[in-house]
Amino acid sequence: MREGETRKVQVTGKSSYIVSIPKRWVEELGLKPKDEVMMVRQGISSIQIMPKRIIKQQQRDATIHVGSKSSADSVLRDIISLYLLGYNIINIKAEQGRLIPEFKKVVKESARRLLMGAEVTADSMDNITIQVLLNVMELSIDNALKRMLLLTKSMLKEALVALKEANAELAREVIAGDDEVDRFSFYIVRQLNIAVENEYLLADMGLSKLNHCLDYRLIVKSIERIADHATSIAQQTLENGERIDEEIMNRMISISNEILNVLDESCLALFKMDAHGAKDAITKAKSIIERERDLMDGFRYSSDTALYKVRFVADNIRRIAEYVSDIGELVLNMTIEQILKDRA
Incomplete structure:
Protein backbone atom coordinates (compact mmCIF):
# COMPACT_ATOMS: atom_id res chain seq x y z
CA MET A 1 0.00 0.00 0.00
CA LYS A 52 -13.77 7.84 13.20
CA ARG A 53 -13.11 6.63 16.70
CA ILE A 54 -11.64 3.45 18.12
CA ILE A 55 -12.48 3.55 21.82
CA LYS A 56 -11.43 0.04 22.69
CA GLN A 57 -7.70 -0.40 22.36
CA GLN A 58 -6.58 -3.59 20.67
CA GLN A 59 -5.49 -6.11 23.28
CA ARG A 60 -1.97 -7.48 22.92
CA ASP A 61 -0.72 -10.15 25.28
CA ALA A 62 2.57 -11.97 25.80
CA THR A 63 3.95 -14.62 28.12
CA ILE A 64 7.39 -14.59 29.73
CA HIS A 65 8.56 -18.07 30.71
CA VAL A 66 10.64 -18.11 33.88
CA GLY A 67 13.28 -20.81 34.22
CA SER A 68 15.31 -21.89 37.23
CA LYS A 69 18.15 -19.50 36.27
CA SER A 70 15.95 -16.48 35.48
CA SER A 71 16.64 -13.48 37.72
CA ALA A 72 14.04 -10.91 38.79
CA ASP A 73 16.06 -8.13 37.11
CA SER A 74 16.15 -10.02 33.81
CA VAL A 75 12.41 -10.69 33.87
CA LEU A 76 11.70 -7.07 34.84
CA ARG A 77 13.68 -5.88 31.81
CA ASP A 78 11.53 -8.14 29.63
CA ILE A 79 8.35 -6.73 31.21
CA ILE A 80 9.49 -3.16 30.59
CA SER A 81 10.34 -3.97 26.96
CA LEU A 82 6.88 -5.46 26.36
CA TYR A 83 5.27 -2.47 28.09
CA LEU A 84 7.19 -0.08 25.82
CA LEU A 85 6.03 -2.03 22.76
CA GLY A 86 2.40 -1.46 23.76
CA TYR A 87 1.42 -4.85 25.21
CA ASN A 88 -1.64 -4.71 27.47
CA ILE A 89 -1.40 -8.09 29.20
CA ILE A 90 1.89 -9.62 30.31
CA ASN A 91 1.95 -13.09 31.85
CA ILE A 92 4.95 -14.28 33.88
CA LYS A 93 4.78 -18.08 34.06
CA ALA A 94 7.07 -20.64 35.67
CA GLU A 95 8.41 -23.20 33.22
CA GLN A 96 8.32 -25.81 35.97
CA GLY A 97 7.04 -25.80 39.52
CA ARG A 98 6.34 -22.54 41.32
CA LEU A 99 7.54 -18.96 41.23
CA ILE A 100 9.71 -18.13 44.26
CA PRO A 101 7.84 -15.77 46.66
CA GLU A 102 10.74 -13.27 46.82
CA PHE A 103 10.93 -13.26 43.01
CA LYS A 104 7.20 -12.54 42.78
CA LYS A 105 7.43 -9.74 45.32
CA VAL A 106 10.25 -7.95 43.49
CA VAL A 107 8.57 -8.26 40.09
CA LYS A 108 5.16 -7.06 41.29
CA GLU A 109 6.50 -4.12 43.31
CA SER A 110 8.85 -3.02 40.53
CA ALA A 111 6.16 -3.21 37.85
CA ARG A 112 3.77 -1.10 39.91
CA ARG A 113 6.51 1.40 40.74
CA LEU A 114 7.91 1.86 37.23
CA LEU A 115 5.04 1.22 34.80
CA MET A 116 2.19 3.69 34.70
CA GLY A 117 -1.21 2.02 34.60
CA ALA A 118 0.19 -1.45 35.35
CA GLU A 119 -1.71 -3.58 37.84
CA VAL A 120 -1.39 -7.20 38.94
CA THR A 121 -4.70 -8.77 37.93
CA ALA A 122 -3.83 -12.42 38.64
CA ASP A 123 -1.40 -14.02 41.06
CA SER A 124 -1.00 -17.74 41.59
CA MET A 125 1.81 -20.08 42.63
CA ASP A 126 3.13 -20.45 39.09
CA ASN A 127 1.84 -17.33 37.30
CA ILE A 128 1.58 -13.54 37.57
CA THR A 129 -0.54 -11.47 35.18
CA ILE A 130 0.20 -7.77 34.79
CA GLN A 131 -2.37 -5.73 32.90
CA VAL A 132 -2.01 -2.14 31.66
CA LEU A 133 -5.34 -0.51 32.45
CA LEU A 134 -4.52 3.02 31.24
CA ASN A 135 -6.29 3.99 28.01
CA VAL A 136 -4.07 5.67 25.40
CA MET A 137 -6.32 8.75 25.35
CA GLU A 138 -6.40 9.37 29.12
CA LEU A 139 -3.11 11.26 29.31
CA SER A 140 -1.72 13.04 26.26
CA ILE A 141 1.98 12.90 25.47
CA ASP A 142 2.39 16.65 26.03
CA ASN A 143 0.70 16.51 29.44
CA ALA A 144 2.84 13.55 30.48
CA LEU A 145 5.94 15.41 29.29
CA LYS A 146 4.95 18.49 31.31
CA ARG A 147 4.64 16.39 34.49
CA MET A 148 7.97 14.72 33.78
CA LEU A 149 9.53 18.14 33.29
CA LEU A 150 8.18 19.50 36.59
CA LEU A 151 9.49 16.47 38.48
CA THR A 152 12.92 16.79 36.88
CA LYS A 153 13.21 20.50 37.65
CA SER A 154 12.25 19.92 41.29
CA MET A 155 14.83 17.14 41.55
CA LEU A 156 17.67 19.38 40.36
CA LYS A 157 16.69 22.28 42.63
CA GLU A 158 16.35 20.03 45.66
CA ALA A 159 19.58 18.16 44.87
CA LEU A 160 21.56 21.41 45.04
CA VAL A 161 19.79 22.51 48.22
CA ALA A 162 20.56 19.12 49.79
CA LEU A 163 24.20 19.51 48.77
CA LYS A 164 24.42 23.04 50.17
CA GLU A 165 22.83 22.07 53.49
CA ALA A 166 24.36 18.58 53.67
CA ASN A 167 20.76 17.37 54.03
CA ALA A 168 20.81 13.59 53.64
CA GLU A 169 17.03 13.20 54.00
CA LEU A 170 16.33 15.63 51.16
CA ALA A 171 18.99 13.92 49.03
CA ARG A 172 17.22 10.57 49.49
CA GLU A 173 13.93 12.14 48.38
CA VAL A 174 15.62 13.34 45.19
CA ILE A 175 17.04 9.88 44.48
CA ALA A 176 13.62 8.29 45.05
CA GLY A 177 12.09 10.78 42.60
CA ASP A 178 14.11 9.27 39.75
CA ASP A 179 11.71 6.30 39.61
CA GLU A 180 8.79 8.67 39.07
CA VAL A 181 10.58 10.35 36.17
CA ASP A 182 11.26 6.90 34.70
CA ARG A 183 7.54 6.07 34.96
CA PHE A 184 6.64 9.04 32.77
CA SER A 185 9.51 8.27 30.41
CA PHE A 186 8.36 4.67 29.93
CA TYR A 187 4.76 5.80 29.50
CA ILE A 188 5.61 8.37 26.81
CA VAL A 189 7.82 5.92 24.90
CA ARG A 190 4.99 3.38 25.03
CA GLN A 191 2.56 5.96 23.62
CA LEU A 192 4.99 6.92 20.86
CA ASN A 193 5.42 3.27 19.85
CA ILE A 194 1.64 2.82 19.76
CA ALA A 195 1.33 5.97 17.64
CA VAL A 196 3.89 4.70 15.12
CA GLU A 197 1.90 1.49 14.67
CA ASN A 198 -1.51 3.21 14.76
CA GLU A 199 -1.20 6.50 12.90
CA TYR A 200 -4.91 7.25 13.30
CA LEU A 201 -4.30 7.77 17.05
CA LEU A 202 -1.83 10.64 16.56
CA ALA A 203 -4.34 13.44 17.14
CA ASP A 204 -5.82 11.73 20.21
CA MET A 205 -2.32 11.55 21.70
CA GLY A 206 -1.66 15.23 21.01
CA LEU A 207 0.70 14.75 18.05
CA SER A 208 0.39 16.39 14.65
CA LYS A 209 2.94 14.46 12.56
CA LEU A 210 4.18 10.90 12.64
CA ASN A 211 7.81 11.96 12.09
CA HIS A 212 7.68 13.94 15.34
CA CYS A 213 7.64 10.67 17.30
CA LEU A 214 11.42 10.21 17.03
CA ASP A 215 12.07 13.82 18.12
CA TYR A 216 9.78 13.38 21.13
CA ARG A 217 11.58 10.14 21.99
CA LEU A 218 14.95 11.93 22.03
CA ILE A 219 13.54 14.87 24.03
CA VAL A 220 12.19 12.46 26.64
CA LYS A 221 15.59 10.77 26.83
CA SER A 222 17.30 14.13 27.39
CA ILE A 223 14.93 15.03 30.24
CA GLU A 224 15.45 11.58 31.75
CA ARG A 225 19.22 12.12 31.63
CA ILE A 226 18.84 15.51 33.35
CA ALA A 227 17.02 13.70 36.17
CA ASP A 228 19.86 11.15 36.30
CA HIS A 229 22.40 13.95 36.76
CA ALA A 230 20.26 15.49 39.52
CA THR A 231 20.34 12.07 41.19
CA SER A 232 24.14 11.95 40.88
CA ILE A 233 24.41 15.34 42.58
CA ALA A 234 22.12 14.14 45.39
CA GLN A 235 24.25 11.03 45.85
CA GLN A 236 27.28 13.25 46.49
CA THR A 237 25.52 14.52 49.61
CA LEU A 238 25.27 10.96 50.92
CA GLU A 239 28.73 9.78 49.86
CA ASN A 240 30.76 12.85 50.75
CA GLY A 241 29.71 14.84 53.80
CA GLU A 242 32.22 17.69 53.29
CA ARG A 243 30.42 20.92 52.48
CA ILE A 244 31.20 23.04 49.43
CA ASP A 245 32.24 26.66 49.97
CA GLU A 246 29.08 28.78 50.19
CA GLU A 247 30.16 31.24 47.49
CA ILE A 248 30.89 28.43 45.03
CA MET A 249 27.65 26.73 45.96
CA ASN A 250 25.64 29.89 45.37
CA ARG A 251 27.28 30.34 41.98
CA MET A 252 26.39 26.76 40.99
CA ILE A 253 22.79 27.24 42.14
CA SER A 254 22.56 30.48 40.14
CA ILE A 255 23.82 28.79 36.95
CA SER A 256 21.51 25.84 37.56
CA ASN A 257 18.50 28.17 37.85
CA GLU A 258 19.48 29.77 34.53
CA ILE A 259 19.65 26.32 32.93
CA LEU A 260 16.19 25.45 34.25
CA ASN A 261 14.80 28.69 32.81
CA VAL A 262 16.24 27.79 29.41
CA LEU A 263 14.81 24.27 29.78
CA ASP A 264 11.40 25.88 30.30
CA GLU A 265 11.91 28.00 27.18
CA SER A 266 12.91 24.97 25.11
CA CYS A 267 9.87 22.98 26.19
CA LEU A 268 7.55 25.97 25.76
CA ALA A 269 8.87 26.24 22.20
CA LEU A 270 8.01 22.54 21.78
CA PHE A 271 4.45 22.91 23.07
CA LYS A 272 3.89 26.02 20.91
CA MET A 273 5.88 24.63 17.95
CA ASP A 274 7.87 27.89 18.01
CA ALA A 275 11.07 27.75 15.92
CA HIS A 276 12.24 31.21 17.01
CA GLY A 277 11.83 30.29 20.67
CA ALA A 278 13.87 27.13 20.08
CA LYS A 279 16.70 29.12 18.47
CA ASP A 280 16.78 31.56 21.39
CA ALA A 281 16.94 28.66 23.87
CA ILE A 282 19.84 27.05 21.99
CA THR A 283 21.84 30.32 22.07
CA LYS A 284 21.25 30.78 25.81
CA ALA A 285 22.14 27.17 26.61
CA LYS A 286 25.44 27.37 24.71
CA SER A 287 26.28 30.62 26.52
CA ILE A 288 25.74 28.92 29.89
CA ILE A 289 27.96 26.00 28.84
CA GLU A 290 30.80 28.43 28.05
CA ARG A 291 30.41 30.20 31.40
CA GLU A 292 30.32 26.95 33.36
CA ARG A 293 33.93 26.29 32.35
CA ASP A 294 34.98 29.28 34.45
CA LEU A 295 32.93 28.16 37.45
CA MET A 296 35.85 27.02 39.59
CA ASP A 297 38.32 29.75 38.67
CA GLY A 298 39.47 32.06 41.45
CA PHE A 299 38.53 29.83 44.37
CA ARG A 300 40.65 28.05 46.94
CA TYR A 301 39.70 24.62 48.17
CA SER A 302 40.16 23.26 51.66
CA SER A 303 41.15 19.79 50.42
CA ASP A 304 41.45 17.58 47.38
CA THR A 305 38.13 16.04 48.38
CA ALA A 306 36.43 19.44 48.21
CA LEU A 307 37.99 20.13 44.82
CA TYR A 308 36.81 16.76 43.47
CA LYS A 309 33.29 17.39 44.79
CA VAL A 310 33.06 20.79 43.09
CA ARG A 311 34.40 19.41 39.84
CA PHE A 312 31.95 16.53 39.96
CA VAL A 313 28.94 18.79 40.52
CA ALA A 314 30.12 21.34 37.95
CA ASP A 315 30.52 18.58 35.36
CA ASN A 316 26.96 17.39 36.01
CA ILE A 317 25.65 20.95 35.62
CA ARG A 318 27.53 21.33 32.32
CA ARG A 319 26.06 18.09 31.00
CA ILE A 320 22.57 19.19 32.00
CA ALA A 321 23.10 22.40 30.00
CA GLU A 322 24.20 20.30 27.02
CA TYR A 323 21.00 18.22 27.23
CA VAL A 324 18.95 21.43 27.38
CA SER A 325 20.74 22.62 24.23
CA ASP A 326 19.98 19.25 22.59
CA ILE A 327 16.28 19.69 23.37
CA GLY A 328 16.32 23.11 21.71
CA GLU A 329 18.01 21.59 18.63
CA LEU A 330 15.35 18.87 18.41
CA VAL A 331 12.52 21.40 18.69
CA LEU A 332 14.15 23.47 15.95
CA ASN A 333 14.32 20.37 13.74
CA MET A 334 10.57 19.93 14.24
CA THR A 335 9.70 23.56 13.52
CA ILE A 336 12.30 24.84 11.02
CA GLU A 337 9.70 24.97 8.23
CA GLN A 338 7.97 27.68 10.23
CA ILE A 339 10.96 29.99 9.71
CA LEU A 340 10.98 29.22 6.00
CA LYS A 341 7.29 30.16 5.75
CA ASP A 342 7.90 33.40 7.68
CA ARG A 343 10.59 34.39 5.18
CA ALA A 344 8.56 33.44 2.11
Missing part, protein backbone atom coordinates in the same frame (compact mmCIF):
# COMPACT_ATOMS: atom_id res chain seq x y z
CA ARG A 2 2.88 2.40 0.71
CA GLU A 3 3.87 2.24 -2.99
CA GLY A 4 0.39 3.51 -3.91
CA GLU A 5 -2.66 1.73 -5.32
CA THR A 6 -4.86 2.93 -8.12
CA ARG A 7 -8.64 3.03 -7.70
CA LYS A 8 -11.32 4.13 -10.17
CA VAL A 9 -13.86 6.76 -9.21
CA GLN A 10 -17.32 5.29 -9.71
CA VAL A 11 -20.77 6.79 -9.69
CA THR A 12 -23.71 5.42 -7.75
CA GLY A 13 -27.14 6.90 -8.08
CA LYS A 14 -27.37 10.34 -9.64
CA SER A 15 -24.81 12.33 -7.69
CA SER A 16 -22.70 10.12 -5.41
CA TYR A 17 -19.10 9.21 -6.20
CA ILE A 18 -17.48 6.19 -4.55
CA VAL A 19 -13.93 4.80 -4.34
CA SER A 20 -13.14 1.38 -2.87
CA ILE A 21 -10.58 1.20 -0.08
CA PRO A 22 -7.79 -1.41 0.14
CA LYS A 23 -8.86 -4.66 1.78
CA ARG A 24 -5.52 -5.05 3.61
CA TRP A 25 -5.94 -1.65 5.29
CA VAL A 26 -9.44 -2.60 6.44
CA GLU A 27 -8.20 -5.90 7.87
CA GLU A 28 -5.19 -4.33 9.63
CA LEU A 29 -7.46 -1.88 11.46
CA GLY A 30 -10.12 -4.49 12.17
CA LEU A 31 -12.87 -2.52 10.43
CA LYS A 32 -16.23 -4.13 9.74
CA PRO A 33 -19.19 -3.33 7.47
CA LYS A 34 -21.09 -0.22 8.69
CA ASP A 35 -18.10 1.02 10.73
CA GLU A 36 -17.64 4.76 10.21
CA VAL A 37 -14.52 6.37 8.82
CA MET A 38 -13.62 10.03 8.82
CA MET A 39 -12.34 11.83 5.71
CA VAL A 40 -10.24 14.95 6.19
CA ARG A 41 -9.21 17.11 3.27
CA GLN A 42 -5.50 17.91 3.29
CA GLY A 43 -4.55 20.62 0.84
CA ILE A 44 -5.93 20.75 -2.68
CA SER A 45 -5.38 17.20 -3.89
CA SER A 46 -5.29 14.89 -0.84
CA ILE A 47 -7.80 13.33 1.53
CA GLN A 48 -6.91 11.43 4.68
CA ILE A 49 -9.16 8.53 5.68
CA MET A 50 -9.13 7.24 9.25
CA PRO A 51 -11.43 5.32 11.63
